[in-house]
Amino acid sequence: MGLRTPQQYIESLKDGRSVYFRGEKVDDVTTHAVIKKAVHHACLDYEMAEDPKTRELSIVEEDGDVYSRYYKVPSSTEDLLKRSELIEAATAAGKTLVVLVKEIGTDALFGLLRISRQVDQKYESDYHKRVQAFYRHCRDNDLTLSVAQTDVKGDRSQGPQNQEHPDYYTRVVERRDDGIVVRGAKIHTSCTTNTNEIIVLPTRAMSEADRDYAVAFAVPVNSPGVKLVASPYGASAKSDYDAPLSAERKMMETITIFDDVFVPWERVFLCGEHDFAAPLALGFVEYHRFTAVSYKLPLVDALIGSALLMADLNGISRAAHVRDKVIWLISYAETLRALVEMAAIRGKADEHGIYAPDALTTNMAKWHFAHNYHEALQHVQDIAGGMLVTGPGVEDFANADTGDLLRKYLGGRAGIDGEVRTRAMNMVSDLTTGDFGGYHAVLAIHAEGSLEAEKLMISRAYDPRRTLQYAKELAGIA
Amino acid sequence: MGLRTPQQYIESLKDGRSVYFRGEKVDDVTTHAVIKKAVHHACLDYEMAEDPKTRELSIVEEDGDVYSRYYKVPSSTEDLLKRSELIEAATAAGKTLVVLVKEIGTDALFGLLRISRQVDQKYESDYHKRVQAFYRHCRDNDLTLSVAQTDVKGDRSQGPQNQEHPDYYTRVVERRDDGIVVRGAKIHTSCTTNTNEIIVLPTRAMSEADRDYAVAFAVPVNSPGVKLVASPYGASAKSDYDAPLSAERKMMETITIFDDVFVPWERVFLCGEHDFAAPLALGFVEYHRFTAVSYKLPLVDALIGSALLMADLNGISRAAHVRDKVIWLISYAETLRALVEMAAIRGKADEHGIYAPDALTTNMAKWHFAHNYHEALQHVQDIAGGMLVTGPGVEDFANADTGDLLRKYLGGRAGIDGEVRTRAMNMVSDLTTGDFGGYHAVLAIHAEGSLEAEKLMISRAYDPRRTLQYAKELAGIA
Amino acid sequence: MGLRTPQQYIESLKDGRSVYFRGEKVDDVTTHAVIKKAVHHACLDYEMAEDPKTRELSIVEEDGDVYSRYYKVPSSTEDLLKRSELIEAATAAGKTLVVLVKEIGTDALFGLLRISRQVDQKYESDYHKRVQAFYRHCRDNDLTLSVAQTDVKGDRSQGPQNQEHPDYYTRVVERRDDGIVVRGAKIHTSCTTNTNEIIVLPTRAMSEADRDYAVAFAVPVNSPGVKLVASPYGASAKSDYDAPLSAERKMMETITIFDDVFVPWERVFLCGEHDFAAPLALGFVEYHRFTAVSYKLPLVDALIGSALLMADLNGISRAAHVRDKVIWLISYAETLRALVEMAAIRGKADEHGIYAPDALTTNMAKWHFAHNYHEALQHVQDIAGGMLVTGPGVEDFANADTGDLLRKYLGGRAGIDGEVRTRAMNMVSDLTTGDFGGYHAVLAIHAEGSLEAEKLMISRAYDPRRTLQYAKELAGIA
């Protein structure tokens, strides 16, 4: 048991995994022009555990052992707050890009730890023991994990049945003595190119007829039959100058295909108990949306900071409309922050002492963030100015014909030269437009559940009895 | 020292005060057709202290003494939360109408207790001692208090200077050995017709030239020269059936005129120290907005409850658009609740241990409430239906020609007859339309500071350095 | 044939109609304390036809005959624009309250004229002839008309079937040689207390099984079995000072009960042709929403004017946030106006030359109005100030003790005394709060169809093929 070094993590990725990028099989993800950025970004987790400034936040010492704090099963509000703080700190260090190589996986593990006990209780199965063993394996080896949950779904108005083919949701195609064989594909699986294990969870409620689809398990990324098709979105080369945030930072997304993959029984965590598909999906989501709202904090902070910075450089800090938009951004970001903290404060333990954040508050936080994100972009872009998409290249500052002219003419308020202002502009452009800005925007809406998913959970998590009763009393019809 | 009974409170109002209502001087406010409703409503505070179910929440026992919890100077988050809970409970009992006969006055006292020490420190004055004495007087006699802060202002784009006459802001017109004489008028002073004391505070920052306007003091309501012109808004007689909330509940608002009122020095809490006008105004507001967001909770709960109730009675609970609007209302109300709690949790003590809620969080809560209130009304009215303004009178149910027909035809989903549904509809109509609904709506925007005032405070309470610095680092120009 | 005088109109209402108000049968609606206001308001239509300033707009001269322009069957964009102009002018004269005693009825007649021909064509019936005869009767006798469309509906998630009783939608209970007998109740029927005829239309699509509910007809208001239960909402007495808009203006709303009412065949316009229930409902609505957006124009103008007026009196016209809110209001109102005009410009004739406004544009106009109305209220109330609900009574200005003080202290910018400002404030209060303001707000959402109804029509009226094809071409998958 112990912490890995960044280098150990990198070495662990040279394991023969099947990764495809733009039609080519990738020999070594750690040296691939695009994926290596993601590897480098993921190293942040290991570096923070080594860095004296962040070590205390990044690790847990327990009974003489040391392990990554991400693996700490929360047993108090304090644990939830620390976890949130760590996720926020890592994302801030990652220039608004979440690291996510342990966050999402531990969210899934916490969900599995809670729900597997319930399955065992009803079905006299031994899932909890398996989950415990897998959890210890990951923690003790300081592994990185992906979670594959979102099935490709085909016709989204249908469940697993009534689809054009039966594999639109991942399913068990064979049950053997030593394990099961699964087939299907999951989409939007993050970091898979550079994690060690994939945890697979159902994506929705399943009926009796769907029991083959009620399956959860974990496999090493290099398992035979696991094919990762990496998305080239946002993969074009950029300079630090043009794209100060995203030039060297990347999270890979893959379509993760299970082309008849064998999973030994000790790695199977649900298999046919259809009535637990939904609880398991939600058990994960309960933690994962809390992770989500935690890692959004540096992003919304960056939006406020961008607005403040550009207003200052442009000399318009005191304009009434600018002040108004900045206040909107502050309120947007700080309401999110308050809700995140409150979700932890209102957290509750299950009967075995595992803490989860409050579902209503977490989902309100997520919906608040997601629902208002595009308006936030509007305000930041409004304050920054059109130069977000019309500025010169860094090379133009180096050219003798144009460099001094640009430094002069692109200046802002007194004391701000054109190059400084262009750098600031490029950061805001990277944050709010282009591939990286677009990635943030689409993730705002879709990652960790869509707007509609969050609304559904708000509806479910809210107990209507109190206010309904109050209304009846007020009406005199109680 | 001790708690007053409701009857003692009522008796105390027969003190010769000068109250005008629709051009007539009111002999006895406790028997006046309209004002007696406000007196009755205010009694809630005293009743709750007597009622075993609410006694513990309503009082504080300290060193063998007992006093109303409103007077508890907060020294912890717990105190703030309890105060908030008490205000919420009283307002809920008051059918969404805040009681406010002790809430606002103690907000002012807490502000005075904090700021007077700062004035004394700079000016070697003895205001704090006076405030302390006045505080003890009010607490020990279990008094009701109004706060008169909003000056009539004349041309709102001007301060006290440059107005058509010099009295648009309340000011000291004479300084005597035994006290001062003040002149001016305050507007929107709540409950003044039926409280014992008026605390007067400045409404804005004052410059050196405005020093006569930098004045704070307290006087009994029946002081010579104090004239209260009560607003007839919402005063028309209503039946419980038509207006189940407001028929018997009322908060009086007055224009409070100080027609050369003498104030003895021991009741003067600021007099000329212009640089403390703003701190004192804000010192009060800091508490008062927290009171405000606490007492808004039953109102937003009633909005959710109304939507749930009407959706149920109308048989449309499962309609997608109804679900959507209800979720919006839940998120609106519960985000407010989370921010209120968080404002208390983030509260801080000054160097003398007096706790205040967090200003940023409080103002975000207030702005969130106020900014979205009219949209909330839209959703509730949308779900309830046009019958909010087209329903029959209670007498039509009693009429043999029409009663059974209406009970039949105005029914809702199976099991709901027309009379029950009409009662529910009338409650929602009272809550969201008519004089009472309009009162709530205007207060949402204007009470305890306007939308712009809250935005200003958000801007001031937010420390921009962290996010600005983060943006610079991201841009590589730190 | 000819125009009636206001007095003739008034006399025509003394016809033994069964009107109930607060449980009492009303002897004479023209002298009833509340209803007479509605009668007086309705007289506007007749007065405008007599007034030289508005005569040309109000009447049509055709082949030597003269009749009210409301009855002009539109045959051109010009006709639609003139009709809109007349409705706007009458409503403006009515202090933002639509007159509606001919508007809605002619909307129904136009719809009937169009659809009856389609029914006849399919069913070889002779409805069109009957409608024509009824139309001429109304026009030539210059009658006032109500339209009863909205059934009481019971459980709104159900159609006529599956209700607790079969009468939740109006239906034919007997077919006789000389006519039919109908039973049911309609709600939100406007002006019925003081119109001559009621036109009854189906409120929704009907299936084969619902054929008894597919019925349209017209009856005189005093027909045996027609019982009108008038709503007391907004009926309390007010002074012109407190309520300058609504003190003398009223539109009555009734629950209109058809307690086995006989209708002779010549007054039956649909009876069992269930597949025409929806076309007829929509054929009416097509015109009626255009009427609606026309009569909303004075209301939105009044909101802008209120904001401009109060900003001026309060001395805040130049404040940035005020300017912003006024611009929002201008854009709100003028976008509505542009859409109304465009709905007429894009109007089209059917094969018989009857013009109808464009459905997509009309519904967008209505939705734009309705969807944003509450935000408009927020901005107006924000600019006006809290005195909307805290001002003094007119009697206080007359009282010697307080009159001069109030005139002084409630003043605004230089030159504006307190009485003028209070009058302005009361107008805005009447417009946006209280019974009248609440009536406007609820009507904004519910009258002439709810928000959801308008959205449905936008969806139906929009032909998706063009943009869908464009998207496919852009994607290269056309």
Add this chain to the structure above:
Amino acid sequence: MGLRTPQQYIESLKDGRSVYFRGEKVDDVTTHAVIKKAVHHACLDYEMAEDPKTRELSIVEEDGDVYSRYYKVPSSTEDLLKRSELIEAATAAGKTLVVLVKEIGTDALFGLLRISRQVDQKYESDYHKRVQAFYRHCRDNDLTLSVAQTDVKGDRSQGPQNQEHPDYYTRVVERRDDGIVVRGAKIHTSCTTNTNEIIVLPTRAMSEADRDYAVAFAVPVNSPGVKLVASPYGASAKSDYDAPLSAERKMMETITIFDDVFVPWERVFLCGEHDFAAPLALGFVEYHRFTAVSYKLPLVDALIGSALLMADLNGISRAAHVRDKVIWLISYAETLRALVEMAAIRGKADEHGIYAPDALTTNMAKWHFAHNYHEALQHVQDIAGGMLVTGPGVEDFANADTGDLLRKYLGGRAGIDGEVRTRAMNMVSDLTTGDFGGYHAVLAIHAEGSLEAEKLMISRAYDPRRTLQYAKELAGIA
């Protein structure tokens, strides 16, 4: 006189102009890897004039002569509508990217034609004659034009004075017998790399002290001292598959530096008449915002089409929330379209018969578009799904290991395979995320004036007297 061929246009660009791209001077813009896309895109204008399907719309025949319709000086609503139609058609053919090589220039010419007469009238100058001659030169030679208006501005809270250096606004540095010498820099000048002439206009009102800044003129792009620094934003190479809209379409934006450029008098259109700086700026903007709202129509249509297409492919067309968002998009787009048409219909001629669109309606249209654009993006991205940023590359469909799997697994509703769906997804991704999507979003807010500029014009164009008077009458204080 006559129309140029695309090839003639291309040849005309090889004129020795000083264009810099990423620090390199561009030898030949027509062959430069990036700029040639913009040249190709601009050719659309010339191709449409040759294409029989679009020829009639694209040209004007007058007195035996033929010229591009862009140059038609509007003399009727019909002319404005045709111009709008042409701009819309060209942009639709340009895959939502406006062509703009004649649109903006003729907007400026129309403004100059109108305002120059006013200057002449006051100052007895001969500007109008010069503008006329220049107009004929451009029209008769079928030239392409850029307009440089937005000064770099430095500290945006300051005018030309009080800046760190005097050149933040373009100014006259020398007056000579034969012409003037100008210095300064304009930003966001579109298409300059591939147009023939640059028209320079002032960007704001100028005071007496700013008279050297009150300058307007036109110069050929290759004039000595004109330096164009082209923005590399959005210039990275893309495949048609990844970026079906923007792979081959580009509009170049430059910082246009006037490094002491000589302008002969016949090309000077304003020089020192500071009181006409604002009228000229607005005279241009009046036309240019109408151009803007015209060319936005294909963009908003593409957003509706994208939503419809993705809803269909994903099988969610009937989901209530999807229907709701589509209706929002329809209403957004069609309200824009109605306002554009209405701006033309309400157009008015000046005393010399030159028509201009209605300023209030045009600015409401622009603000409506801009203010809601980001919300439109949110809805489209919401419906499309996360695959906007996580899809595979085209090469993955060609790879034998993954091609069939992806075609299977990325399918949508029955009948839609994964490749078709990915193509559709990539189009929506190109439209709403990435460099092209970001470009559209920033232009929505900033091009042709910011949100605040449009609001200002709404405020100016609205005559407040009517509604203010109405409010006074309603209040009884008229």
